[in-house]
Amino acid sequence: MKLADLIVEHPNLLFLLPRFGIALGFGDHNVAEVCRQYGISPACFLLICRVYSNDSFVPRHNDLNAVNMENLFSFLKTSHRYYLKTRIPHIERLLQEVVRSCHARYGDMLQRFFEDYKTEVIHHFDYEEKTVFPYIEQLIDNKHPNDFSIDEFKHNHSNVEDTLNDLMNIIIKYLPTDIDQENRIAISFAIIELSNDLNRHTLIENRVLIPYVELLENAWS
Protein backbone atom coordinates (compact mmCIF):
# COMPACT_ATOMS: atom_id res chain seq x y z
CA MET A 1 0.00 0.00 0.00
CA LYS A 2 1.17 3.50 -0.79
CA LEU A 3 1.87 5.56 2.31
CA ALA A 4 -0.10 8.41 0.73
CA ASP A 5 -3.18 6.19 0.38
CA LEU A 6 -2.91 5.13 4.01
CA ILE A 7 -2.81 8.77 5.09
CA VAL A 8 -5.78 9.72 2.94
CA GLU A 9 -7.76 6.94 4.54
CA HIS A 10 -6.66 7.84 8.09
CA PRO A 11 -5.76 11.54 8.07
CA ASN A 12 -5.08 11.43 11.82
CA LEU A 13 -1.88 9.58 11.03
CA LEU A 14 -0.46 12.85 9.71
CA PHE A 15 0.18 13.70 13.36
CA LEU A 16 2.37 10.62 13.68
CA LEU A 17 4.67 11.06 10.71
CA PRO A 18 6.94 13.71 12.26
CA ARG A 19 7.21 11.57 15.39
CA PHE A 20 8.66 8.80 13.28
CA GLY A 21 10.90 11.38 11.62
CA ILE A 22 9.13 10.87 8.30
CA ALA A 23 8.98 14.08 6.25
CA LEU A 24 6.20 14.89 3.80
CA GLY A 25 7.13 14.63 0.14
CA PHE A 26 7.49 10.84 0.06
CA GLY A 27 5.87 10.66 -3.38
CA ASP A 28 4.24 7.42 -4.40
CA HIS A 29 6.43 5.08 -2.40
CA ASN A 30 4.70 2.36 -0.47
CA VAL A 31 4.72 2.08 3.31
CA ALA A 32 7.58 -0.42 3.48
CA GLU A 33 9.82 1.62 1.17
CA VAL A 34 9.36 4.84 3.12
CA CYS A 35 9.84 3.05 6.44
CA ARG A 36 13.06 1.43 5.28
CA GLN A 37 14.35 4.74 4.04
CA TYR A 38 13.98 6.09 7.58
CA GLY A 39 15.23 2.96 9.34
CA ILE A 40 11.82 2.01 10.74
CA SER A 41 10.43 -1.49 10.83
CA PRO A 42 7.33 -1.41 8.59
CA ALA A 43 5.51 -3.93 10.80
CA CYS A 44 6.16 -1.86 13.91
CA PHE A 45 5.08 1.32 12.10
CA LEU A 46 1.82 -0.27 11.01
CA LEU A 47 1.12 -1.68 14.47
CA ILE A 48 1.49 1.77 16.04
CA CYS A 49 -0.64 3.35 13.29
CA ARG A 50 -3.33 0.77 13.87
CA VAL A 51 -3.54 1.32 17.61
CA TYR A 52 -3.47 5.08 17.06
CA SER A 53 -6.23 5.15 14.48
CA ASN A 54 -8.54 2.51 15.94
CA ASP A 55 -9.61 2.84 19.58
CA SER A 56 -11.03 -0.63 19.76
CA PHE A 57 -8.01 -2.46 18.34
CA VAL A 58 -6.36 -4.56 21.03
CA PRO A 59 -3.26 -6.28 19.63
CA ARG A 60 -2.90 -9.96 20.34
CA HIS A 61 0.32 -11.72 21.27
CA ASN A 62 1.11 -12.46 17.63
CA ASP A 63 0.72 -8.82 16.68
CA LEU A 64 3.23 -7.85 19.36
CA ASN A 65 5.98 -9.73 17.53
CA ALA A 66 6.07 -6.73 15.22
CA VAL A 67 7.42 -4.50 17.99
CA ASN A 68 10.82 -3.01 17.33
CA MET A 69 11.82 -1.54 20.66
CA GLU A 70 14.27 0.98 19.25
CA ASN A 71 11.59 2.36 16.92
CA LEU A 72 8.97 2.36 19.65
CA PHE A 73 11.20 4.17 22.15
CA SER A 74 12.21 6.77 19.65
CA PHE A 75 8.58 7.25 18.68
CA LEU A 76 7.43 7.66 22.29
CA LYS A 77 10.25 10.05 23.19
CA THR A 78 9.72 12.19 20.10
CA SER A 79 6.01 12.28 20.97
CA HIS A 80 6.80 13.49 24.49
CA ARG A 81 8.94 16.31 23.09
CA TYR A 82 6.26 17.19 20.58
CA TYR A 83 3.63 17.55 23.31
CA LEU A 84 5.93 19.64 25.49
CA LYS A 85 7.39 21.85 22.75
CA THR A 86 4.48 22.26 20.37
CA ARG A 87 1.04 21.31 21.62
CA ILE A 88 1.12 22.48 25.21
CA PRO A 89 2.76 25.84 24.36
CA HIS A 90 0.00 26.35 21.80
CA ILE A 91 -2.65 26.06 24.52
CA GLU A 92 -0.52 28.18 26.81
CA ARG A 93 -0.41 31.02 24.26
CA LEU A 94 -4.19 30.99 23.94
CA LEU A 95 -4.54 30.91 27.70
CA GLN A 96 -2.24 33.95 27.99
CA GLU A 97 -4.68 35.85 25.81
CA VAL A 98 -7.50 34.95 28.16
CA VAL A 99 -5.40 35.83 31.19
CA ARG A 100 -4.58 39.25 29.71
CA SER A 101 -8.24 40.03 29.22
CA CYS A 102 -9.46 39.10 32.67
CA HIS A 103 -9.18 40.32 36.21
CA ALA A 104 -5.79 39.60 37.80
CA ARG A 105 -7.49 37.43 40.39
CA TYR A 106 -8.72 35.01 37.72
CA GLY A 107 -5.60 35.41 35.62
CA ASP A 108 -3.35 34.35 38.47
CA MET A 109 -5.28 31.24 39.28
CA LEU A 110 -5.45 30.16 35.65
CA GLN A 111 -1.73 30.64 35.30
CA ARG A 112 -0.97 28.70 38.46
CA PHE A 113 -3.27 25.95 37.34
CA PHE A 114 -1.49 25.67 34.00
CA GLU A 115 1.96 25.75 35.60
CA ASP A 116 0.87 22.86 37.83
CA TYR A 117 -0.38 21.01 34.80
CA LYS A 118 2.90 21.43 32.94
CA THR A 119 4.86 20.22 35.95
CA GLU A 120 2.60 17.17 36.12
CA VAL A 121 3.14 16.34 32.45
CA ILE A 122 6.90 16.84 32.61
CA HIS A 123 7.03 14.62 35.67
CA HIS A 124 4.93 11.96 33.93
CA PHE A 125 7.16 11.86 30.85
CA ASP A 126 10.33 12.01 32.97
CA TYR A 127 9.26 8.99 34.94
CA GLU A 128 8.74 7.06 31.72
CA GLU A 129 12.02 8.10 30.14
CA LYS A 130 14.23 7.88 33.22
CA THR A 131 12.74 4.89 35.04
CA VAL A 132 10.56 2.79 32.77
CA PHE A 133 12.48 2.93 29.47
CA PRO A 134 15.92 2.20 31.00
CA TYR A 135 14.38 -0.79 32.78
CA ILE A 136 13.10 -2.11 29.46
CA GLU A 137 16.46 -1.53 27.81
CA GLN A 138 18.09 -3.65 30.51
CA LEU A 139 15.53 -6.39 29.95
CA ILE A 140 16.36 -6.42 26.27
CA ASP A 141 20.05 -6.61 27.15
CA ASN A 142 19.21 -9.78 29.04
CA LYS A 143 19.60 -8.22 32.43
CA HIS A 144 16.69 -8.45 34.79
CA PRO A 145 16.78 -5.70 37.38
CA ASN A 146 14.91 -6.76 40.49
CA ASP A 147 13.98 -3.35 41.78
CA PHE A 148 11.27 -2.66 39.23
CA SER A 149 8.65 -4.42 37.14
CA ILE A 150 6.34 -3.21 34.41
CA ASP A 151 3.46 -4.00 36.74
CA GLU A 152 4.48 -1.05 38.85
CA PHE A 153 4.28 1.20 35.80
CA LYS A 154 0.94 -0.30 34.83
CA HIS A 155 -0.54 0.64 38.19
CA ASN A 156 1.06 4.06 38.40
CA HIS A 157 0.36 4.97 34.82
CA SER A 158 -1.60 8.09 35.55
CA ASN A 159 -3.73 9.90 33.14
CA VAL A 160 -2.44 13.30 32.07
CA GLU A 161 -5.70 14.07 30.30
CA ASP A 162 -7.69 14.41 33.53
CA THR A 163 -6.24 17.80 34.37
CA LEU A 164 -6.73 19.01 30.80
CA ASN A 165 -10.33 17.97 31.06
CA ASP A 166 -10.58 19.99 34.29
CA LEU A 167 -9.23 23.04 32.49
CA MET A 168 -11.83 22.57 29.79
CA ASN A 169 -14.64 22.42 32.37
CA ILE A 170 -13.37 25.56 34.06
CA ILE A 171 -13.15 27.43 30.77
CA ILE A 172 -16.50 26.31 29.45
CA LYS A 173 -18.57 26.25 32.63
CA TYR A 174 -17.05 28.27 35.42
CA LEU A 175 -15.12 31.29 34.14
CA PRO A 176 -17.51 34.26 34.17
CA THR A 177 -19.32 34.98 30.89
CA ASP A 178 -17.73 38.41 30.38
CA ILE A 179 -14.27 36.93 29.82
CA ASP A 180 -12.80 36.54 26.30
CA GLN A 181 -15.24 34.18 24.53
CA GLU A 182 -13.27 33.79 21.32
CA ASN A 183 -10.05 32.51 22.84
CA ARG A 184 -11.94 30.33 25.26
CA ILE A 185 -13.52 28.53 22.32
CA ALA A 186 -10.13 28.21 20.63
CA ILE A 187 -8.62 26.76 23.82
CA SER A 188 -11.45 24.29 24.14
CA PHE A 189 -10.81 22.95 20.65
CA ALA A 190 -7.07 22.80 21.26
CA ILE A 191 -7.72 20.85 24.46
CA ILE A 192 -10.04 18.39 22.74
CA GLU A 193 -7.43 17.76 20.06
CA LEU A 194 -4.56 17.33 22.50
CA SER A 195 -6.57 15.18 24.82
CA ASN A 196 -7.56 12.86 21.96
CA ASP A 197 -3.95 12.62 20.92
CA LEU A 198 -2.71 11.93 24.47
CA ASN A 199 -5.40 9.30 24.83
CA ARG A 200 -4.10 7.49 21.79
CA HIS A 201 -0.55 7.88 23.00
CA THR A 202 -1.60 6.21 26.26
CA LEU A 203 -3.28 3.44 24.25
CA ILE A 204 0.03 2.75 22.51
CA GLU A 205 1.74 2.47 25.89
CA ASN A 206 -1.00 0.35 27.45
CA ARG A 207 -1.73 -1.91 24.51
CA VAL A 208 1.71 -2.26 22.90
CA LEU A 209 4.51 -1.26 25.27
CA ILE A 210 3.21 -2.83 28.49
CA PRO A 211 2.02 -6.17 27.02
CA TYR A 212 5.27 -6.48 25.07
CA VAL A 213 7.36 -5.94 28.18
CA GLU A 214 5.17 -8.42 30.06
CA LEU A 215 6.09 -10.99 27.42
CA LEU A 216 9.77 -10.18 27.93
CA GLU A 217 9.38 -10.51 31.70
CA ASN A 218 7.55 -13.81 31.35
CA ALA A 219 10.34 -15.12 29.18
CA TRP A 220 12.60 -14.45 32.15
CA SER A 221 10.64 -16.19 34.83
Added chain:
Amino acid sequence: MRTRIIICEGSPIVTAGLNAYFEDQQQIVVVANLDTPERLSERVLASDCDMLIIDPLLLGYSERDLPEKLKKNHPQLVILALVKTYIDPNLLVLYDGVIEINDTQQSVMAKLGEWKNQKNASNKNEDGNVDLSKRENDVLVAVAKGMTNKEISDRLNISIHTVISHRKNISKKTGIRSVSGLTVYALLNNLISESEVYK
Protein backbone atom coordinates in the same frame (compact mmCIF):
# COMPACT_ATOMS: atom_id res chain seq x y z
CA MET B 1 -37.26 -2.70 39.90
CA ARG B 2 -36.13 -6.08 38.63
CA THR B 3 -32.89 -6.43 36.75
CA ARG B 4 -33.52 -7.68 33.23
CA ILE B 5 -30.76 -9.95 32.00
CA ILE B 6 -29.83 -11.41 28.62
CA ILE B 7 -27.57 -14.44 28.68
CA CYS B 8 -25.50 -15.10 25.57
CA GLU B 9 -23.71 -18.40 25.93
CA GLY B 10 -22.90 -21.29 23.57
CA SER B 11 -23.16 -24.17 26.02
CA PRO B 12 -26.72 -25.26 26.93
CA ILE B 13 -25.42 -26.76 30.19
CA VAL B 14 -23.87 -23.49 31.32
CA THR B 15 -26.96 -21.55 30.22
CA ALA B 16 -29.19 -23.87 32.21
CA GLY B 17 -26.89 -23.56 35.22
CA LEU B 18 -26.98 -19.75 35.19
CA ASN B 19 -30.75 -19.78 34.78
CA ALA B 20 -31.02 -22.07 37.79
CA TYR B 21 -28.94 -19.57 39.78
CA PHE B 22 -31.37 -16.79 38.90
CA GLU B 23 -34.59 -18.78 39.10
CA ASP B 24 -35.45 -18.13 42.72
CA GLN B 25 -34.21 -14.51 42.70
CA GLN B 26 -37.07 -12.06 43.07
CA GLN B 27 -35.15 -9.09 41.76
CA ILE B 28 -33.83 -10.78 38.61
CA VAL B 29 -35.51 -11.86 35.42
CA VAL B 30 -33.77 -13.52 32.49
CA VAL B 31 -35.43 -12.03 29.42
CA ALA B 32 -33.58 -14.03 26.78
CA ASN B 33 -31.15 -16.88 26.40
CA LEU B 34 -29.17 -16.61 23.18
CA ASP B 35 -26.60 -19.03 21.85
CA THR B 36 -25.14 -16.57 19.35
CA PRO B 37 -24.31 -12.87 19.45
CA GLU B 38 -26.11 -12.25 16.16
CA ARG B 39 -28.22 -9.09 16.18
CA LEU B 40 -27.33 -8.64 19.84
CA SER B 41 -27.68 -4.88 19.77
CA GLU B 42 -31.26 -5.16 18.48
CA ARG B 43 -32.11 -7.77 21.08
CA VAL B 44 -30.75 -5.57 23.85
CA LEU B 45 -32.85 -2.67 22.63
CA ALA B 46 -36.00 -4.73 22.06
CA SER B 47 -35.89 -6.44 25.44
CA ASP B 48 -35.00 -3.27 27.34
CA CYS B 49 -32.49 -5.25 29.37
CA ASP B 50 -30.14 -3.85 32.03
CA MET B 51 -27.49 -6.50 31.97
CA LEU B 52 -25.81 -8.72 29.41
CA ILE B 53 -23.86 -11.80 30.41
CA ILE B 54 -21.82 -13.05 27.48
CA ASP B 55 -19.03 -15.50 26.76
CA PRO B 56 -16.34 -13.29 25.11
CA LEU B 57 -15.23 -16.27 23.02
CA LEU B 58 -18.55 -16.19 21.15
CA LEU B 59 -17.35 -12.96 19.57
CA GLY B 60 -15.14 -13.43 16.56
CA TYR B 61 -11.88 -11.57 16.11
CA SER B 62 -13.49 -8.67 14.29
CA GLU B 63 -16.33 -8.37 16.80
CA ARG B 64 -14.32 -8.41 20.00
CA ASP B 65 -14.91 -4.71 20.63
CA LEU B 66 -18.68 -5.35 20.70
CA PRO B 67 -18.93 -4.39 24.41
CA GLU B 68 -17.66 -0.91 23.59
CA LYS B 69 -20.06 -0.55 20.69
CA LEU B 70 -23.00 -1.74 22.78
CA LYS B 71 -22.13 0.72 25.53
CA LYS B 72 -22.17 3.57 23.06
CA ASN B 73 -25.78 2.82 22.19
CA HIS B 74 -26.83 1.60 25.62
CA PRO B 75 -24.84 3.51 28.23
CA GLN B 76 -26.91 2.03 31.07
CA LEU B 77 -26.15 -1.56 30.10
CA VAL B 78 -23.92 -3.60 32.41
CA ILE B 79 -21.89 -6.07 30.33
CA LEU B 80 -20.33 -9.04 32.08
CA ALA B 81 -17.91 -11.57 30.64
CA LEU B 82 -18.72 -15.20 31.39
CA VAL B 83 -15.28 -16.71 31.57
CA LYS B 84 -14.67 -20.42 31.27
CA THR B 85 -11.05 -20.50 30.22
CA TYR B 86 -8.04 -18.19 30.05
CA ILE B 87 -8.92 -14.99 28.25
CA ASP B 88 -6.53 -12.18 27.38
CA PRO B 89 -6.84 -9.56 30.17
CA ASN B 90 -6.69 -6.83 27.49
CA LEU B 91 -9.97 -8.18 26.21
CA LEU B 92 -11.60 -8.40 29.61
CA VAL B 93 -11.03 -4.72 30.38
CA LEU B 94 -13.73 -3.98 27.81
CA TYR B 95 -16.29 -5.57 30.15
CA ASP B 96 -17.82 -4.17 33.33
CA GLY B 97 -17.00 -7.32 35.22
CA VAL B 98 -16.32 -11.03 35.09
CA ILE B 99 -18.33 -14.06 36.15
CA GLU B 100 -16.20 -17.16 36.38
CA ILE B 101 -17.29 -20.70 35.69
CA ASN B 102 -16.45 -21.70 39.29
CA ASP B 103 -18.43 -18.91 40.95
CA THR B 104 -21.01 -20.03 43.49
CA GLN B 105 -24.57 -18.70 43.36
CA GLN B 106 -23.78 -16.49 46.32
CA SER B 107 -20.74 -14.88 44.76
CA VAL B 108 -22.56 -14.30 41.45
CA MET B 109 -25.39 -12.55 43.28
CA ALA B 110 -22.97 -10.46 45.30
CA LYS B 111 -21.14 -9.40 42.12
CA LEU B 112 -24.36 -8.56 40.27
CA GLY B 113 -25.51 -6.35 43.15
CA GLU B 114 -22.21 -4.53 43.22
CA TRP B 115 -22.04 -3.85 39.48
CA LYS B 116 -25.62 -2.68 39.35
CA ASN B 117 -24.97 -0.21 42.16
CA GLN B 118 -21.82 1.09 40.54
CA LYS B 119 -23.65 1.69 37.30
CA ASN B 120 -26.53 3.40 39.09
CA ALA B 121 -24.18 5.60 41.04
CA SER B 122 -22.35 6.68 37.91
CA ASN B 123 -25.56 7.62 36.09
CA LYS B 124 -27.52 9.16 38.90
CA ASN B 125 -26.11 12.64 38.79
CA GLU B 126 -26.18 13.12 35.07
CA ASP B 127 -29.14 15.48 34.93
CA GLY B 128 -29.77 15.75 38.63
CA ASN B 129 -28.93 18.39 41.13
CA VAL B 130 -25.54 19.90 40.37
CA ASP B 131 -25.29 22.13 43.40
CA LEU B 132 -22.90 20.86 46.01
CA SER B 133 -24.37 19.96 49.38
CA LYS B 134 -23.20 21.78 52.50
CA ARG B 135 -20.96 18.85 53.43
CA GLU B 136 -19.54 18.58 49.93
CA ASN B 137 -18.71 22.29 50.10
CA ASP B 138 -16.84 21.72 53.37
CA VAL B 139 -14.86 18.89 51.83
CA LEU B 140 -14.17 20.90 48.67
CA VAL B 141 -12.80 23.82 50.67
CA ALA B 142 -10.59 21.48 52.68
CA VAL B 143 -9.28 19.84 49.48
CA ALA B 144 -8.57 23.25 47.98
CA LYS B 145 -6.61 24.18 51.10
CA GLY B 146 -4.40 21.20 50.38
CA MET B 147 -5.58 18.93 53.20
CA THR B 148 -5.23 15.17 52.87
CA ASN B 149 -8.17 12.79 53.21
CA LYS B 150 -6.95 11.86 56.68
CA GLU B 151 -6.79 15.50 57.77
CA ILE B 152 -10.24 16.19 56.36
CA SER B 153 -11.65 13.16 58.13
CA ASP B 154 -10.23 14.39 61.46
CA ARG B 155 -11.32 17.98 60.95
CA LEU B 156 -14.90 17.22 59.88
CA ASN B 157 -15.24 14.22 62.13
CA ILE B 158 -16.27 11.82 59.35
CA SER B 159 -14.68 8.57 58.19
CA ILE B 160 -12.08 8.56 55.42
CA HIS B 161 -14.49 6.46 53.42
CA THR B 162 -17.08 9.25 53.64
CA VAL B 163 -14.48 11.84 52.63
CA ILE B 164 -13.66 9.80 49.53
CA SER B 165 -17.31 9.38 48.66
CA HIS B 166 -17.89 13.15 48.99
CA ARG B 167 -14.88 13.77 46.74
CA LYS B 168 -16.26 11.40 44.14
CA ASN B 169 -19.60 13.19 44.15
CA ILE B 170 -17.94 16.60 43.90
CA SER B 171 -16.01 15.46 40.84
CA LYS B 172 -19.11 13.95 39.32
CA LYS B 173 -21.10 17.14 39.78
CA THR B 174 -18.43 19.60 38.66
CA GLY B 175 -16.59 17.45 36.11
CA ILE B 176 -13.33 18.43 37.84
CA ARG B 177 -11.02 15.80 39.28
CA SER B 178 -7.62 17.26 40.05
CA VAL B 179 -6.85 19.09 43.27
CA SER B 180 -5.58 22.11 41.33
CA GLY B 181 -8.79 22.16 39.27
CA LEU B 182 -10.95 21.95 42.40
CA THR B 183 -8.96 24.79 43.90
CA VAL B 184 -9.73 27.00 40.91
CA TYR B 185 -13.39 26.01 41.16
CA ALA B 186 -13.48 26.94 44.86
CA LEU B 187 -11.82 30.29 44.14
CA LEU B 188 -14.12 31.11 41.23
CA ASN B 189 -17.12 30.40 43.42
CA ASN B 190 -15.73 32.48 46.28
CA LEU B 191 -15.73 29.52 48.65
CA ILE B 192 -12.18 30.32 49.59
CA SER B 193 -9.76 33.24 49.23
CA GLU B 194 -6.36 33.31 47.52
CA SER B 195 -4.57 33.88 50.80
CA GLU B 196 -5.89 30.59 52.13
CA VAL B 197 -4.56 28.66 49.14
CA TYR B 198 -1.35 30.21 47.94
CA LYS B 199 0.91 30.78 50.88
